[in-house]
Amino acid sequence: MATAREIHRHMKSVKNIGQITKAMKMVAAARLRKAQERAAASRPYAIKIKEVLSNIVGDKGTLSGLDPRKHPLLQKRPVKKVGFLVMCSDKGLAGAYGSNVLKHAMSEIMKVNGEVTIITCGRRARDFFRHRGFNVLKSHYGFSDKPSYNNAVEVAYDAAQRFAGGEFDELRIVYTLFKSALAQMPTAEVILPLEPPKAEAPKAGEAQVKTNTEYLFMPEAEDILADLAPRYLETVVYAALVQSAASELGARMTAMSSATDNAAKLVKSLELNYNKARQAQITRELTEICGGAEALKQN
Amino acid sequence: MANLMQLEIVTPDKYFIKRDNVVYAGFEALDGGFGVFANHMPAIAALKDAPFKYRDSNNEEHFIYLSGGFAEIVKNKITILSILAEAAEDIDLERAHAALERAESRIANFTVDLNIKRAEAAKARALGRIRTVELSMAAKMR
Numbered sequence: 001m002a003t004a005r006e007i008h009r010h011m012k013s014v015k016n017i018g019q020i021t022k023a024m025k026m027v028a029a030a031r032l033r034k035a036q037e038r039a040a041a042s043r044p045y046a047i048k049i050k051e052v053l054s055n056i057v058g059d060k061g062t063l064s065g066l067d068p069r070k071h072p073l074l075q076k077r078p079v080k081k082v083g084f085l086v087m088c089s090d091k092g093l094a095g096a097y098g099s100n101v102l103k104h105a106m107s108e109i110m111k112v113n114g115e116v117t118i119i120t121c122g123r124r125a126r127d128f129f130r131h132r133g134f135n136v137l138k139s140h141y142g143f144s145d146k147p148s149y150n151n152a153v154e155v156a157y158d159a160a161q162r163f164a165g166g167e168f169d170e171l172r173i174v175y176t177l178f179k180s181a182l183a184q185m186p187t188a189e190v191i192l193p194l195e196p197p198k199a200e201a202p203k204a205g206e207a208q209v210k211t212n213t214e215y216l217f218m219p220e221a222e223d224i225l226a227d228l229a230p231r232y233l234e235t236v237v238y239a240a241l242v243q244s245a246a247s248e249l250g251a252r253m254t255a256m257s258s259a260t261d262n263a264a265k266l267v268k269s270l271e272l273n274y275n276k277a278r279q280a281q282i283t284r285e286l287t288e289i290c291g292g293a294e295a296l297k298q299n
Numbered sequence: 300m301a302n303l304m305q306l307e308i309v310t311p312d313k314y315f316i317k318r319d320n321v322v323y324a325g326f327e328a329l330d331g332g333f334g335v336f337a338n339h340m341p342a343i344a345a346l347k348d349a350p351f352k353y354r355d356s357n358n359e360e361h362f363i364y365l366s367g368g369f370a371e372i373v374k375n376k377i378t379i380l381s382i383l384a385e386a387a388e389d390i391d392l393e394r395a396h397a398a399l400e401r402a403e404s405r406i407a408n409f410t411v412d413l414n415i416k417r418a419e420a421a422k423a424r425a426l427g428r429i430r431t432v433e434l435s436m437a438a439k440m441r
Contacts, residue, residue, distance in 0.1 A: 038312070045311045049380050052343060052371050149311040149382065216342040219330035224345040227329070228369060231382075238311060 004277040011270045018263030024093065025256035031145060032181065032249035039178070039242045042149075046235045053232050056221050071222075072164035073194045073229040081115040083137070083168030084108070085159060085191070085237075087175040087244040088125035090144040094248055095255030097176065097184065098124045101244075104186035105174040117168055119159060121241065137162060145245050152238035159237070160230055163192045175240040176247035182254055184247035191236050194229055302337035305376040306353060308363065308384050315384045316363075320356040324377055326370055327351070335372055342372045348423040350387075350431035351379070360438040362387040364431040366424060387435035390428050399425035 002010075086105045088098050102125065109116050117135045120126045126139035138158055143151045163171055171192035177185040217224055303322065308315035324335045327349040335342075351365045368381030402422035406415065 041313050042311050044314060045309045045380060048309050048371075048378060049369070052369055052378075052380065055371070056343060153382075214341065216340050218328040218333060218342060218344040221343075223329065224343060224369070227345045227367075231369075231380075235311065 002273075002277065004274060004281055007270055007274040007277055011267055011274060014263050014266050014270065018260055018267065021256045021259040021263065025253055025260060028249045028253040028256060032246060032253055035145070035242065035246040035249055036178075039239075039246055042235075042238060042242060046239055049228070049232055049235050053225075053228055055215065056217075056225055056228065071226060071229060073160055073192060073233060074225075076193050077169040079114065079169045081117060081168045081170075082112045083117050083119060083159075083162065083171040083192075085119045085155070085171060085173045086121070086125045086129070087173070087240060088120070088122040088128070088144070089244075089248045090123045090141055092124065093255065094252040095258075097248055097251035097255075100184070101125075101174060101176050101186045102128050104188065108172065108174060108188045119155075119162075121155060121244075137167065143241075145248055147238070147241035147245050149234070149238055152234050152241055155241070156230065156234040156237040159192065160233060168192075173237070173240055175244045178243050178246040178250060181250040184251060191233065194233060303356060303375070304335070304337050306379070307377070308365075308379045308381065310381055310384050315381075316386075318353070318355065321353050321377065322356055322358075323354040325352040328370075335377065337375050339372050339375075341374070342370075344370045344372075346370055346379075346381070348420075348427045350427065350434050352434065360435075362431050362435040362438065364390060364428050366427070385428065385431070387431050390432050392429065392432050395425045395428040395432075399429065 084105060086101070088101050092098060105125075117137050118129050119137050120129060120139040121141065122144040123139075123141045126136060126141065129136050140151070140155050140158075159171055162168065170190060172188055173191045174186065174188045177187045179185060215221075303320050304324065306316070306318045306321045306324065308317075322336070326333055326335070326344060327347045328344040329347055333344070346365055346368050348367050349365065351363045352360060353363075354360050364383075364385045364387070365379065365381045366383035368379060368384075371378045371380075398421060402418050402425060405418045406422065409415065
């Protein structure tokens with residue numbers, strides 16, 4: 001059995017680690033709240049832009065007269081090369097968050113028969129795919145837990161360029177959908193070529209108004225679409241980034257919370273062992289003294 | 300009153316403004332400027348990096364800088380989607396001038412590794428901001 005002093009040292013280190021994980025948990029909780037606020041704040045814009053896009057596409061005669069060469073992001077090609085945009089964290093200590101999304105990405109990649117190229121967001125994703133010898137076209141990092149809209153613009157622009165340049169014929173995004181701090185779901189979706197949202201199924205009463213609206217386009221619908229398509233892609237990427245960030249922070253919070261609990265439990269059991277060891281030492285010393293006294297008496 | 304319009308400006312990070320007493324709105328679309336009064340026909344426009352103006356029922360004119368974006372006009376409701384919106388009062392004129400100078404010098408000293416598109420976009424943004432402030436000042440002088 002370890003000596004009392006050794007146990008004491010162990011206890012101290014466990015306590016320290018517990019304090020650190022507790023601090024990390026609180027930081028993650030505060031940031032999670034911010035991330036959730038940001039996700040909520042970005043929703044109206046995303047919904048609106050989707051609406052405008054479906055209004056343009058839904059307009060009579062727009063789609064039929066569409067020149068696909070003018071809209072590289074809408075262009076459908078036979079899928080030979082598949083691109084994956086994988087979003088993960090920059091740092092670890094977030095429980096199974098990273099490995100869950102990367103595992104999901106791997107299983108999606110395995111389903112593809114054809115060439116696979118990868119764009120990553122977050123250092124963890126980059127390292128993961130580099131080590132496995134994948135073709136990583138580009139890695140974005142440094143903003144996994146606090147994405148700004150400009151980050152999304154950068155990622156979307158890069159992806160759009162590569163798509164238009166034929167580096168892949170389809171782009172799928174793999175990110176983590178935030179359900180709650182305890183539940184996150186890795187998700188994969190095709191984001192390029194852009195699938196214009198279908199005009200929503202008309203609700204009762206609203207139906208007449210929607211179908212009768214005919215828009216005046218300034219400039220031509222085609223030109224607006226050329227401008228709108230990349231913007232729409234940005235919002236899709238931004239939404240995914242924000243979801244991933246919230247998931248990362250949620251996962252980190254839960255992981256750190258259970259680490260803190262675990263540290264407290266460990267300290268408790270160490271304390272018990274420490275007291276036992278201390279008691280054993282006292283008993284031993286006492287018997288040694290008594291034994292010594294007895295021996296002296298006999299002389 | 301029947302000839303008022305609603306106005307919403309939405310950016311990715313927030314609801315920028317929401318008004319329901321707009322009399323007139325002036326846009327600069329990619330193919331030229333246009334103005335909107337109440338009962339305008341439904342329209343969708345792609346906007347330039349430029350000032351946007353609206354006049355409310357108190358006859359006050361407001362100028363807002365928009366970094367591109369889209370405007371949808373349906374049933375007396377104007378919705379503007381823009382990545383960035385700044386009210387004239389919030390624009391830092393000095394910074395805009397500095398940005399303009401920087402962008403211009405970058406374009407003038409063209410080198411191969413220069414991202415010319417980015418420099419030109421920066422120039423357009425700075426010009427848009429400056430014009431917004433100037434227009435707003437001019438409107439106040441009147």
